[in-house]
Amino acid sequence: MNNLLKPLMSQLKTLADTLQRSAVPFDPSLFGDPIAERADWTPLVGGGTNIGTHWLKQQSAHRLVFAASWGARLFAGIFIAVGLTIMVGALLAGFAVLPMPFEGVVGGLLFGGIFLVAGGFAWRKMCAPRVFDKRMGAFFRGSRPPAQVGMAQCSEDHVPFSQIHALQIIRERVHGKNTSFYSYELNLVLKDAARVNVVDHSKVVRLRREAEELAGFLGVPVWDASQ
Secondary structure, eight states: OHHHHHHHHHHHHHHHHHHHHHSSSOOGGGGOOOOHSOOOOOOOSSSOOOOEEEEEEEEETTTTEEOHHHHHHHHHHHHHHHHHHHHHHHHHHTTTOOOOOOHHHHHHHHHHHHHHHHHHHHHHHHHSOOOTTTTTTTTEEESSSSSTTTTSBBOOOEEGGEEEEEEHHHEEEEOSSSSSEEEEEEEEEEETOOOEEEEEESSSHHHHHHHHHHHHHOOOOEEEOOO
16 A cells, blocks of 8 residues: 555645645746846736747848738738728628618728737737847847937837846736736846837747847847746
8 A cells, every 4th residue: 555655645746836836926036137137027028929920030140130021911911901891891791792871881891990900919019020230239120210219218119239137038828718828028128227128929949049049149048047
């Protein structure tokens, strides 16, 4: 009997140790940096996606870019395509194929417009590149550098390299109607302990690897609290 109980007790002890470790709150003092203790360690943007939205690419020796993945483009593109299809269908039904009351045409255009606007918003939010450029000495969001590149002020779309103190990875549990998953944020931690989000998706193994590559490019540490 003892021989049977020993493996079971060992497994229970391992499970208890695991649960106990999970219950211990994250302690940023482990990084030995006062800015880490001042920074927030809760999700910055909230929500998340269960697909990889951006992959890090080296465009040149002085530029790294988080470019939108095909999955992100497809997700936003579906909304745009559905919206356009509904709007075109309403016009055809109203004026060419099946005569439809004017109110029906307007309703179809409005309904399709909702999908079109949602798709455009998703495309702008998800598919905009995140650029780190050494020649400009700044991070910026979008295909074109914002007007404030070269200036000292920071925003969610622009951060001078001189203000980046560290990279932060944190985990968030996202609950959907029929599913739940973990999404992981990669944030810039600034010298005043403020944060700016770079990407937020579920592919943590690749995100950690890309964070290390970016940290080497910027010459800053990675603070990983995603375990």
